[in-house]
Amino acid sequence: MAATTVNGFHPSRSLKPGVYAPIPAFFLPDTEDLDIPSLRLHVVRLAKAGVAPLMSGSMGEAIHLNHAERNTVIKEARSALDEAGLADIPIIAGTGAGSTRETKELCREAADAGADFSIVIPPGYFAGVLASNPKALKAFFTEVADESPIPVFIYNYPGASGGIDMDSDLISELAEHPNICGVKLTCGNVGKLTRIAATVADKSFYSRFPRKNPKAPFLVFGGFADFLTPSTFVNAHGAIAGLANVAPYTIVKLWELSVAALTDPAALGEANRLQAIAACGDFTIAKASIAGTKYLLEKLYGYGGLPRKPLPPIQSDAAEQLWAHPHVQGLVQIERVLSGKS
Template identity: 70%
Template sequence: MGSNGLNGVKDTNGANGAHANGASLSRSLKPGIYAPIPSFFVPQTEDLDLESFASHVVRLAKANIHPLISGSMGEAIHLTHAERKTLIQTARRALDEAGFTDVPIIAGTGTGSTRETIELCHEAAEAGADYTIVIASGYFAGALNPKALKTFFTDVAEKSPIPVIIYNFPAASGGIDLDSDLITGLAEQCPNLCGVKLTCGNVGKLTRICATVSETSFATQHPRKNPNAPFLVLGGFADFILPSTYVNAHGAIIGLGNVAPHATARLFELSQATLQDPSLLPEAQRLQGIVARGDFTIAKTSIAGTKFLLEKLYGYGGVPRTPLPPIEAEARCVVGAFSRPGARTRRT
């Protein structure tokens, strides 16, 4: 493709829109709804089911839901380095072939050590990821004080070839819960950080972070290393998308996006529209209530429940890799309500 017009850097990877170190120059990180894509496995062998994975990524892209690969929902802890790269490559190929060449890919690269996390960031970039999301390991949670956590994210951000999103999920990191001061401090000091996902459910924290990073002056005083990667504040649950709009947050990364992509994308769009047209607020509130109830149902059964629903809705999904168990029989009736025609109509 030759020069892409950005700092005279030559694009060496064709449709991937990436330069030699894998960093995307064309796929901007934008406000909206992102879904942590499940990793699907072949029954009996537990090999990757790439056909179902590719179909699902494209299905969501058609609903304006962008993919996060190898995250918590994607069972990253159950994947090898090679499998992570394969999933990124498969998603990029599927998106490009379906005409979604501008849809960015976020890849999970958090793991035990700083060294391996950085290694995974490089591998993700080489495979075609545009951004990475990093969670601190909870294995030594008791020893990771705020200073150690700040050093971890600073080191990763400085050495990652692509912009990094901070992932705050206490339940998946041994109870580590980054506070707003630490997150805003990192945002100010690390120009290669491009956002935070808050799966702590702390709306007050989200509000405080937005009060700093969503101010117009922030981008001027603390410019990003990649101008296509502004610092976004993203919720980790679908039940406060509308309220977060009013404190200048930027959307959410949510498991519900996998099973109700149109409803969740519509809620974000409608929430944004209410800022200009308050008459839309009652409809946005109604839809937020529906989505919140759906999100609560999904949250109770997590990965296994989401896969069960996808199997019911679309014919693929399967079960998690062991030792993670499949959904319990008694929970199927509750979660299965999503797959009933009436419920599906209300949520899509």
């Protein structure tokens, strides 16, 4: 992760601007039990490229994991990083659930398992009630953050929360909470991102709203890699992007060029070139969902496997088309160059 000042934040130990990846859950083919060796290998592979892990998120099929399994993937990720000499890499853990009570329980369990931060999605089962009730949503996140032993991210992903799409006013209000440390905007709304980033970039923000953990400021992340460069220019802090599983060196390089371009206009041309490659790859691979990402990991690195049922595997013809797609091949080629494997 970058160790330079980015958009007013001075990184120290834990929460830093940069690139994070929602790590897939890997399963054994015959039993659907967790494939721990593949998980450990993947977490370390990405961390060595400069990508920190988010465990038990949407890509990690958290909805398919029981509490014990969620805790296991956190513990194994922490152990793998520590054994690889990467003890400074933080772990974000998904702790969303259907009720406030269970969400708080998952936050406590994640902290005990070794997570540094939690990320919470609005409960979507009763979205018909909650989507039009910002007071209830604010109360949910406030109560969770009040009682969580680790700082809490807001996860705004309408596609996985029954259509709940929190607006910039509500998220900016929640940013004032001392134990809420950021937002992941998988809604893809750059205007929303701009407004929230402007709020927390104000020089008086932290004096008015100090943090419970001074190493956990409020950071604003896009949920895709396809607008990383423009988001950097409006005071955002990086991305939590599924594409970083497939092309970690590419997305980290894109982030580094985007940051460099803030002070060196000469870097902007290369940043824009790489952003175009990433945006095309992100668009095509995202349409293949979790099964497509796992197929590409299998193709590239020799592990990946299948989603847990009832999610279906990618069909063989669709898999072949995905691999052969110019957007994917363009991304694969630049990743091989940047990783030194061309």
